[in-house]
Amino acid sequence: MKIVVCIKQVPATNDAKIDPETKRIIREGLKAILNPFDTYAVEEAVQLRERFGGEVIVLSMGPEKAALSIREAVSVGADRGVLLSDRAFGGSDTWATSYALANAIRKIGDVDLVICGKQAVDGDTAQVGPGIAAHLDWKQATYVMAVEDASDDSIVVKRMHEDGYDICELKLPAVVTVVKDINTPRIPTLRGRLASEKIEVPVWKPADIGADLSKIGLDGSPTRVVRTAPPPPRNTVTKKISGTSAECADALIKELRLRSIL
Amino acid sequence: MRHHIENRIYHVEILPPKQDTEKLHEDLELFTTKYNRVKESGYCACITDNAMGLLAFQGPEVIEELCLKVEPSQVMIHLNTFHTKANLHEILDTCVAQGIKYLLIITGDGSDRLPKLTPADVGATDVQSVTSVELLRYIAKQYPGKFTMGVAFNPYEPQEHEFAKMERKMAAGAEFVVTQPIIEKNAIVDELLRKYPDVPVIIEAWMSKKLYLLSDAVGYEIPEDTEFDPIETLKQIHRDYPDCGVYLSLLGFKTQYHLISDTWVRE
Numbered sequence: 346m347k348i349v350v351c352i353k354q355v356p357a358t359n360d361a362k363i364d365p366e367t368k369r370i371i372r373e374g375l376k377a378i379l380n381p382f383d384t385y386a387v388e389e390a391v392q393l394r395e396r397f398g399g400e401v402i403v404l405s406m407g408p409e410k411a412a413l414s415i416r417e418a419v420s421v422g423a424d425r426g427v428l429l430s431d432r433a434f435g436g437s438d439t440w441a442t443s444y445a446l447a448n449a450i451r452k453i454g455d456v457d458l459v460i461c462g463k464q465a466v467d468g469d470t471a472q473v474g475p476g477i478a479a480h481l482d483w484k485q486a487t488y489v490m491a492v493e494d495a496s497d498d499s500i501v502v503k504r505m506h507e508d509g510y511d512i513c514e515l516k517l518p519a520v521v522t523v524v525k526d527i528n529t530p531r532i533p534t535l536r537g538r539l540a541s542e543k544i545e546v547p548v549w550k551p552a553d554i555g556a557d558l559s560k561i562g563l564d565g566s567p568t569r570v571v572r573t574a575p576p577p578p579r580n581t582v583t584k585k586i587s588g589t590s591a592e593c594a595d596a597l598i599k600e601l602r603l604r605s606i607l
Numbered sequence: 608m609r610h611h612i613e614n615r616i617y618h619v620e621i622l623p624p625k626q627d628t629e630k631l632h633e634d635l636e637l638f639t640t641k642y643n644r645v646k647e648s649g650y651c652a653c654i655t656d657n658a659m660g661l662l663a664f665q666g667p668e669v670i671e672e673l674c675l676k677v678e679p680s681q682v683m684i685h686l687n688t689f690h691t692k693a694n695l696h697e698i699l700d701t702c703v704a705q706g707i708k709y710l711l712i713i714t715g716d717g718s719d720r721l722p723k724l725t726p727a728d729v730g731a732t733d734v735q736s737v738t739s740v741e742l743l744r745y746i747a748k749q750y751p752g753k754f755t756m757g758v759a760f761n762p763y764e765p766q767e768h769e770f771a772k773m774e775r776k777m778a779a780g781a782e783f784v785v786t787q788p789i790i791e792k793n794a795i796v797d798e799l800l801r802k803y804p805d806v807p808v809i810i811e812a813w814m815s816k817k818l819y820l821l822s823d824a825v826g827y828e829i830p831e832d833t834e835f836d837p838i839e840t841l842k843q844i845h846r847d848y849p850d851c852g853v854y855l856s857l858l859g860f861k862t863q864y865h866l867i868s869d870t871w872v873r874e
Contacts, residue, residue, distance in 0.1 A: 529691060529722045533626060535664040535672045
């Protein structure tokens with residue numbers, strides 16, 4: 346099974362500032378990490394390869410330093426990676442991003458399955474996975490919490506929704522987005538980390554993936570961010586409970602029940 | 608472990624490189640330097656396991672990857688409950704292959720990225736979550752005779768609770784004890800020594816001048832400007848606890864290491 350995992354490098358902080366002009370995150374000075382949801386996508390791909398054989402290719406779009414996140418994915422078992430990096434990709438919204446990634450997936454060729462994390466923690470849109478499926482005209486399943494089975498031409502997944510879950514069979518090739526219930530991502534080993542430093546990460550430009558310049562970057566993005574604002578502060582109240590341990594425990598249970606938490 | 612105390616072998620804590628380091632090779636070199644220095648001094652290198660829940664590379668894999676020599680009596684690996692079962696066995700198998708004998712078994716600190724052993728992983732049917740007790744029992748059963756395992760003792764926890772836990776740890780196979788850092792004679796540690804006269808006890812000595820960093824461990828706020836002399840405190844610990852070993856945490860390799868050889872003097 347040839348699997349492409351789409352990953353994104355995101356700011357490591359919850360305290361990111363927004364540029365008031367561009368309405369985009371100010372990334373300068375922020376430490377970057379692999380999007381936490383993508384670690385589950387990488388782990389699932391590696392587990393599928395361990396079960397069924399094949400290859401895991403990590404694909405990302407971003408600045409050149411995003412190669413570090415590709416190396417991180419390789420350090421936990423991905424075979425290789427490709428980075429889409431060029432000024433022309435800058436400012437792409439989810440539609441333009443998924444267009445570029447879909448083109449890269451076509452160029453990689455013979456891909457059976459694309460796995461994405463359910464969303465990136467910086468944008469929180471959850472649109473890129475479904476966007477890739479739309480551009481490729483492949484089957485898709487979002488919020489996947491388990492891969493039940495797979496064969497040469499299909500995959501059976503369990504997808505989570507508010508009222509329970511669905512079991513879906515998808516003909517391959519397909520795109521799935523995964524939630525964190527799907528697995529426990531492995532921690533990189535030192536050997537894996539050292540090996541990942543030695544791999545070459547090819548950088549593809551728009552021309553390499555046959556991208557129409559009018560469909561990427563700001564020009565190719567139908568979305569405009571009109572206004573951004575931080576969420577309103579939570580109205581928290583601290584209540585101190587005093588007494589013996591048993592009294593405190595009773596009082597705490599009572600408070601939690603009053604608020605329907607227990 | 609009794610041999611360590613009789614021969615005044617310090618236990619020196621060394622932190623392996625963190626997973627998110629941007630200067631891995633430099634950190635590995637520093638680890639190697641510290642490890643070899645401890646070994647050459649005849650002391651025991653104690654390597655932490657994701658201390659404070661911060662992801663780091665595992666001691667045994669670092670030792671293996673860097674081809675560092677292991678003298679069985681000079682390496683102690685911390686092992687906590689925040690691992691997958693497969694990862695736990697990888698660590699233990701690497702320890703066996705490297706000839707590492709001493710393990711300090713602790714419940715440990717978790718984080719979002721760290722998995723946690725489940726009761727089913729370690730064959731424990733009577734608990735909701737795995738602590739050092741279940742881990743200790745599991746390793747003793749799976750690797751009979753391979754390791755000498757110690758446990759932690761926290762004199763800042765409610766005494767009754769901590770001693771009840773210690774009973775369970777001993778029943779599960781603990782063979783030595785390492786305390787949380789103390790900076791003066793401690794009545795609860797004295798009680799530990801009275802209760803377990805035959806068990807080697809290693810006192811943790813806080814070697815950072817920043818005493819306030821101990822606030823979390825002791826459970827009360829230590830002011831930032833508190834003056835603290837780690838070397839003098841270390842000497843006092845030796846005077847107060849002549850029959851105990853000493854574990855040096857946050858030891859300054861540049862500023863303090865050369866001073867410690869003169870601190871453990873029998874009077």
